[in-house]
Amino acid sequence: MEDYKFLFKIVLVGNAGVGKTCLVRRFTQGLFPPGQGATIGVDFMIKTVEVEGEKIKLQIWDTAGQERFRSITQSYYRSAHALILVYDISCQPTFDCLPDWLREIQEYANSKVLKILVGNKTDRDDREIPTQIGEEFAKQHDMYFLETSAKEAENVERLFYEIAAELIDQARNKDGANVNKTTTDSIGLGNFGTKATQNSCCSSFSSNTSQSTNENNNSRNNT
Amino acid sequence: MATTTTIDVSTPESIQTTLRKIAEEENDIDTNLENLLSKQSLIESKMGAICYFLGTLNTVVADTKKLSTQISHTANLAESVSAKVRSVDLARSRASECQQRVHDLIDLQLCSQGVLKAIEEEDYEKGSALIGRFLSIDQNVLQRTAGDVGSSGSVTSVSDAVRTLENATEKMRKLVVIRFDEAVNKDDLASVERFLKLFPLLGIHYDGIEKFGKYICTKLAIKSEKELRTSLDIAKSENRLPVAFADTLTTLLENFARVIEVNKPIIEAHYGSGYLIILAILLQNECDSEVKNVVLEFNKNRRINDLIQQIKEYNRATGGNMPSLSQYQKQSVNADKPQPKDIDPIIVELTIMHSRVELYFRFLRRKVKLDIDASNVEDVEKERQTQRLNSLLNNSGLSRQMQELLSNYLLLERHFMEESVNKAITLDTFEVGQQCSSMVDDVFYILRKCIRRSLTTQSVNGLCAVINNTASCLYNFINALKVPLKNGYPSGYTDLAYSAIQSAVQHGKLQSSDSEKARSNFINRLNNADMSTEFLETLWETIEQDIKNTFPTLSVTEQRIVDSCISELRTVRDTLKACVNFGMTQLRSSAVKPRLNPWIDQFLNYSHILSEEELADYEAGETFIQTLIVQLDGFLSQFKNVLTPRNFDAFVSILATDTTARLERAIKKTSFNRLGGLILDQEIRALSSYLTGVTSWSVRDKMTRLTQIATILNLEKVDELTEYWGPENENETPSWRLTPQEVRILLALRIDFRMDDIKRIKL
Numbered sequence: 006m007e008d009y010k011f012l013f014k015i016v017l018v019g020n021a022g023v024g025k026t027c028l029v030r031r032f033t034q035g036l037f038p039p040g041q042g043a044t045i046g047v048d049f050m051i052k053t054v055e056v057e058g059e060k061i062k063l064q065i066w067d068t069a070g071q072e073r074f075r076s077i078t079q080s081y082y083r084s085a086h087a088l089i090l091v092y093d094i095s096c097q098p099t100f101d102c103l104p105d106w107l108r109e110i111q112e113y114a115n116s117k118v119l120k121i122l123v124g125n126k127t128d129r130d131d132r133e134i135p136t137q138i139g140e141e142f143a144k145q146h147d148m149y150f151l152e153t154s155a156k157e158a159e160n161v162e163r164l165f166y167e168i169a170a171e172l173i174d175q176a177r178n179k180d181g182a183n184v185n186k187t188t189t190d191s192i193g194l195g196n197f198g199t200k201a202t203q204n205s206c207c208s209s210f211s212s213n214t215s216q217s218t219n220e221n222n223n224s225r226n227n228t
Numbered sequence: 229m230a231t232t233t234t235i236d237v238s239t240p241e242s243i244q245t246t247l248r249k250i251a252e253e254e255n256d257i258d259t260n261l262e263n264l265l266s267k268q269s270l271i272e273s274k275m276g277a278i279c280y281f282l283g284t285l286n287t288v289v290a291d292t293k294k295l296s297t298q299i300s301h302t303a304n305l306a307e308s309v310s311a312k313v314r315s316v317d318l319a320r321s322r323a324s325e326c327q328q329r330v331h332d333l334i335d336l337q338l339c340s341q342g343v344l345k346a347i348e349e350e351d352y353e354k355g356s357a358l359i360g361r362f363l364s365i366d367q368n369v370l371q372r373t374a375g376d377v378g379s380s381g382s383v384t385s386v387s388d389a390v391r392t393l394e395n396a397t398e399k400m401r402k403l404v405v406i407r408f409d410e411a412v413n414k415d416d417l418a419s420v421e422r423f424l425k426l427f428p429l430l431g432i433h434y435d436g437i438e439k440f441g442k443y444i445c446t447k448l449a450i451k452s453e454k455e456l457r458t459s460l461d462i463a464k465s466e467n468r469l470p471v472a473f474a475d476t477l478t479t480l481l482e483n484f485a486r487v488i489e490v491n492k493p494i495i496e497a498h499y500g501s502g503y504l505i506i507l508a509i510l511l512q513n514e515c516d517s518e519v520k521n522v523v524l525e526f527n528k529n530r531r532i533n534d535l536i537q538q539i540k541e542y543n544r545a546t547g548g549n550m551p552s553l554s555q556y557q558k559q560s561v562n563a564d565k566p567q568p569k570d571i572d573p574i575i576v577e578l579t580i581m582h583s584r585v586e587l588y589f590r591f592l593r594r595k596v597k598l599d600i601d602a603s604n605v606e607d608v609e610k611e612r613q614t615q616r617l618n619s620l621l622n623n624s625g626l627s628r629q630m631q632e633l634l635s636n637y638l639l640l641e642r643h644f645m646e647e648s649v650n651k652a653i654t655l656d657t658f659e660v661g662q663q664c665s666s667m668v669d670d671v672f673y674i675l676r677k678c679i680r681r682s683l684t685t686q687s688v689n690g691l692c693a694v695i696n697n698t699a700s701c702l703y704n705f706i707n708a709l710k711v712p713l714k715n716g717y718p719s720g721y722t723d724l725a726y727s728a729i730q731s732a733v734q735h736g737k738l739q740s741s742d743s744e745k746a747r748s749n750f751i752n753r754l755n756n757a758d759m760s761t762e763f764l765e766t767l768w769e770t771i772e773q774d775i776k777n778t779f780p781t782l783s784v785t786e787q788r789i790v791d792s793c794i795s796e797l798r799t800v801r802d803t804l805k806a807c808v809n810f811g812m813t814q815l816r817s818s819a820v821k822p823r824l825n826p827w828i829d830q831f832l833n834y835s836h837i838l839s840e841e842e843l844a845d846y847e848a849g850e851t852f853i854q855t856l857i858v859q860l861d862g863f864l865s866q867f868k869n870v871l872t873p874r875n876f877d878a879f880v881s882i883l884a885t886d887t888t889a890r891l892e893r894a895i896k897k898t899s900f901n902r903l904g905g906l907i908l909d910q911e912i913r914a915l916s917s918y919l920t921g922v923t924s925w926s927v928r929d930k931m932t933r934l935t936q937i938a939t940i941l942n943l944e945k946v947d948e949l950t951e952y953w954g955p956e957n958e959n960e961t962p963s964w965r966l967t968p969q970e971v972r973i974l975l976a977l978r979i980d981f982r983m984d985d986i987k988r989i990k991l
């Protein structure tokens with residue numbers, strides 16, 4: 006068996022064209038893909054990262070944004086440990102759809118799932134959604150918030166590393182509460198009798214500066 | 229060499245003599261040394277010789293160099309010879325090119341003479357063939373030839389002939405188009421095919437395929453319109469009403485597939501490879517709109533949109549998750565949601581429709597890809613054409629339709645699964661004599677059915693979504709199992725306050741039967757959970773096999789997605805196991821512990837300090853262990869047949885653990901003499917053999933500590949212990965579970981052992 010301490014499932018959702026596939030490619034392959042077709046159903050990538058000295062396997066599910074793929078993509082929500090909800094900062098309609106996405110998440114995902122709002126394409130100069138607006142929306146809906154550019158590789162590593170770090174914390178808290186420590190290779194939310202205590206706040210995510218220097222090193226190594 | 233054997237120093241003379249002698253010896257030695265030194269020059273000269281030979285070696289090097297120069301000379305020579313050969317080759321190929329040109333010119337003359345006549349006689353085949361020959365001549369070369377011949381002033385006919393043929397080509401192209409259109413208008417298939425073959429000869433491949441494609445499309449449109457109109461009637465007459473639209477769609481796609489199948493060889497023969505993609509694209513447009521009509525008709529007739537709407541609203545109302553059981557019972561009253569049995573046939577029809585499209589696409593991909601690969605163009609161009617094919621497959625209206633069919637299928641399937649599972653849970657019945665109730669069989673039957681059905685869509689995405697939904701559904705099922713387990717096992721009531729119950733029973737029996745019911749409910753859920761883990765394991769093993777059969781060639785990514793989805797079922801299994809364990813701990817605290825403890829504590833009422841006489845009495849009467857075993861046996865037999873074998877084993881394991889722990893406590897509170905120790909040893913052996921008899925696994929491990937305790941308390945003398953204690957004994961008996969500290973405490977329970985001996989013993 007592969008050697009890793011935790012396995013986390015991360016699902017990306019959001020309107021078609023906001024850059025989900027590019028974010029995943031940037032993170033897993035270190036590139037910005039030129040004109041690939043729209044995602045059909047779901048796609049799947051794996052990347053093993055090291056956070057706080059632990060090997061973490063991230064299973065990243067990239068989903069198609071169109072309505073007609075919804076009944077496929079929804080089925081992946083429940084087992085997700087983290088959901089990344091992406092919009093395009095240069096495209097108002099993708100932001101306006103966020104409440105619909107949240108409703109869907111509410112309906113199908115585990116209530117304790119880690120939710121992250123991501124405004125992508127910060128490299129573009131035709132911004133329509135000010136950072137503050139995105140931030141406020143995230144705060145209102147109990148989500149972490151980050152702005153990224155898949156094109157310029159900005160905040161992409163940071164996004165995934167911080168999710169990993171947060172999920173490790175949750176898993177550890179849960180482990181502490183759980184007498185039975187034998188299930189080390191995967192944590193299943195909603196397992197019998199034990200659930201992670203949710204620490205929901207937006208602050209720790211964006212104020213973690215040491216992590217971001219770490220990330221810069223990493224992105225240099227990758228490219 | 230001279231040696232002074234005797235040195236006489238008695239007189240001055242003799243000293244003098246001796247001195248002289250020594251001086252002489254010294255001289256001798258000096259000469260010797262000089263001798264040796266003189267040899268040095270000899271050695272040096274030899275060294276010189278060697279150096280000289282080294283010089284000779286240098287010549288060898290020079291010679292070698294010379295040789296290599298000669299070799300390269302030869303090589304050059306050979307090269308120049310082969311260059312000559314090459315130029316001879318070139319000359320020859322020029323000659324044959326020349327010959328070819330002459331042939332071309334001759335043909336050109338013949339063609340130009342024949343073509344006009346052919347046109348006049350309306351011999352299109354002959355005319356086109358002549359033009360085809362003309363067009364096959366390299367037009368650039370032809371221009372040059374015309375120039376060459378023209379300048380020499382001999383024959384002007386070359387450029388004349390070219391002009392004639394160019395005009396004839398124009399004319400013939402128009403004529404063939406006109407004749408083709410006429411044939412189309414008359415719907416004269418033979419003529420259509422006749423003229424179809426002429427287009428490539430006239431160098432207008434694309435026009436030919438396009439016209440032909442359009443013709444086929446109109447024909448197909450008429451045909452499918454008729455088929456769609458009559459589909460319900462036909463289905464009715466053939467007793468296939470529930471799959472009427474799937475049948476229509478199948479026929480329709482078969483029509484298109486047949487066109488490709490039949491015309492591929494014709495096009496390849498007359499047009500060459502690489503043109504099928506053009507036909508495929510033309511056909512796809514028509515196919516898209518025809519399929520759209522069928523799907524529209526299907527949606528209308530089967531009220532798909534209403535159903536989807538209802539389900540979505542229902543899901544939104546129940547928060548997407550399956551309602552809890554009590555909620556369900558309330559809601560089942562209002563029947564404003566689609567019923568599983570009503571949507572079942574529609575789901576089947578959807579899977580058929582989806583699979584037909586999938587198969588059609590596979591067919592199209594295979595045929596067109598083969599044609600592209602066989603074509604005579606650069607790899608880049610092939611790549612470009614393959615891209616066109618992919619975009620045709622992924623972005624066509626049909627592929628969108630297919631995705632929508634799948635989407636609707638998944639929504640209905642999910643609803644079907646959840647509702648059926650809910651029903652199975654609500655209608656759960658328990659038959660006396662059974663260990664599990666009906667819902668386990670029912671639920672797994674439903675899940676299996678849905679997963680199998682998802683495979684018939686031929687879609688990996690669809691399969692995975694259904695597996696995911698299965699996992700969700702199972703979590704809800706587990707919750708249904710968990711509730712009674714959480715409430716605990718209500719046995720303490722009947723057993724511990726037996727008399728109280730007796731009086732309650734006399735006052736109206738209610739409590740007893742209530743408690744009885746709750747009790748069997750608890751056991752039943754525990755069994756259900758255990759049986760479910762087994763069913764779940766079987767489920768994923770069979771679906772893994774089914775998947776291999778349905779999709780023998782999955783891509784790496786697809787395989788990973790499938791594996792990951794199936795591993796979710798593994799997580800569910802672990803949750804189920806945790807559920808069983810939880811139930812077991814409940815059973816332990818409310819059923820096992822309260823009864824076991826008083827039984828075992830009886831041990832304290834039996835003295836283990838006995839005389840020989842008392843021993844005989846003890847053995848004659850009812851011993852502690854006999855009573856305990858009878859009690860345990862009675863207790864276990866209540867559970868033996870009601871628990872599943874695995875649960876029963878787990879139960880016995882709990883019982884054994886608790887019994888031994890409690891008994892150990894009682895022993896430690898008791899004092900023993902030699903005979904008491906003997907009795908204890910017998911008692912432990914009896915208990916061990918009883919427990920071994922009731923389970924299929926070994927209880928030996930659980931009994932180890934007690935057995936060791938009995939061994940210690942049954943010692944003749946303290947220092948006998950050394951025979952048992954120590955690493956050399958570890959092969960025969962299990963290693964000691966007792967610490968030296970514990971051993972000393974145990975030894976101290978023997979009133980006949982002296983404290984000093986106990987302290988002295990080395991452990």
Ligand SMILES: Nc1nc2c(ncn2[C@@H]2O[C@H](COP(=O)(O)OP(=O)(O)O)[C@@H](O)[C@H]2O)c(=O)[nH]1
Nearest residue numbers: 021022023024025026027126128129154155156
């Ligand atoms: N300028 C810019 N364009 C982006 C960025 N990320 C994605 N895109 C573009 O947005 C389009 C859609 O991206 P894609 O990843 O396919 O979106 P998806 O449908 O959410 O998966 C593509 O043309 C990308 O090149 C970004 O960070 N900056």
Ligand SMILES: [Mg+2]
Nearest residue numbers: 025026043044
């Ligand atoms: Mg995408």
